[in-house]
Amino acid sequence: MSAPATAEVLSVSPPAMSRRRARDLWRGVARVGESRPATVGVLIILFWLAVAALAPLLAPYPPNASDLAALAHPTPSRAHWLGTDHLGRDLLSRLAWGARPVLVIAPLAVLGATALGCLLGLAAGYHRRWIDLVLTRACDIVLSFPVIILYMIILTHFGSSAWNIVGVLTLTKAPIIARIVRGLTLELREREYVAAAKMRGESALYIMLVEILPNARGPLLVDMCLRTGYNIIIIGVLGFLGIGLPPPDPDWGGMVKDTYGMMSVWPHMALVPCAAISSLVIGFNLLAVGLRELGLRD
């Protein structure tokens, strides 16, 4: 997997501190409409969120039920709008139910990685000295490890489950966020309001979480979007490699794994989940492109 656009993210200047946070937040959400990539991205994401939320209503069949009669002609038909897979399971139903695990695991892992990364990055950037050295080196070691191989080793050893996937994604992505936050902290710790807080006698933890972190949120937000997209790719890849969410419940990557061998006969079985996962990642990445544009315009 490629690393994220760290250098680019860093170039977004943190927005000025504001007291009217709620109004700012609303204005920020409304401004998404100003950027076409962001608008398209949000619409795609909302579409899949709706599909995931309404899966029980949308899915015409139970996701694991086989329609043996459809096996003779698994291609799209009136009974099965998107066709069925090699076991006669309705693709539309599996697609809708399969949106759920992805849309839960990917953001959960991003939140975990962001929380852990922020703590590590703040500690390293604010305290400097040996804490900085140890944390930076530890992050470098994790980052130097080719992640896919790390996932393979860990997930085949401990077994694969939703929680294990969230865990490895959190641990492997936190160092990247820590690096970004550390860079921002090094810059922000020299500001006057940090000096003022120190004069007031605030604790280091207070200064890190209340004075510094909120001002690093702009670049972090862009990064969280990118990271969600990457996580969706990784969840798909893990499913495709056979080390992702355990069958038989539908998982987009796993659906491709089961059926890409039959491409020459029934290409739709693999194409449908591939299109779904691609569109969802495109949604998140377009949103990130749009947010970065809006951030640079400030």
Next chain:
Amino acid sequence: MARFVAKHLVFLLLTLFVVSFLVFALNEFSPGAVARKELGAYATQEQVDLLTRQLGLDRPLPVRYAEYLGKAATGDLGYSARFKLPVKDVIWKHLGNTALLAALAFACIVPLSMLLGIAAGMRESSRLDRAILLFSTVVASIPEFALGVFLASIFVVWLGWLPGTATLVAGGGWSVATQLVLPVAVIVLFDSGYVISMIRASMIEVMQRPYIRTAVLKGMPFRDVILRHAVRNAMITPITVIMLQINYLVAGVVVVETVFAYPGFGRMMLEAALFKDIALVEAGALVAVFVAVATNILGDLAYMILDPRIRA
């Protein structure tokens, strides 16, 4: 320069040390694991214990790890249970295959992403820029297996121009060269999307510098401004990113190798991990980390050579 290299070599050794210990501990922490794997699920506990003692696996973990390191230093990495060959031979063979794939892909990625990245970044927000930005965002968003499925359904199933597998054994009327086209294409598309966006960002930044404005104002043709002044400066930052792609190309192409049944390093690691081929997993992880850290160092060196300001 010498100090820089020495410092990084120490870090390389430290990383290899930490990673090898972690992987070793993860796989061999419980003493019976290796013997159990060797004997299979139907062996009795007594048999497992006996073999564990015979192999000396009941000794403390640090002792066994030291012995493992000593053997590895002399080139003995153990025996692969999955491939029934010495680990060293298995790794060399697969690493060679992946190197071929990676070299071909790298040779396409660099010129393609330089061309598109520079073309997009020289006039920010122009129509060309928007088109290239959209292209790079979209191709970087499609997972490799999905790209593989899309391309295969067009060129294999629909048009019938190319073979759907790349086993590196000529057969079914397809030469090895035609087998390589699709795997390379998937890697190039997926990876260049990211590199393009990095070069574009760097180019945009350079185009706002005063020396570019000076060059334009003194009446220099736009082509010369780009080629003589902008490109060289714009390539400094992305060179590390480009070098980091080698890391991805060696260890990260497991998906592409799986899609096209390519006998490469990544797929070998997947098979080893799924089969719990402990010796191969441990050695393979070391190789992967070595490649990763070494390319990192090369990237930093290239950076220093290109930018004299940080050479001090």
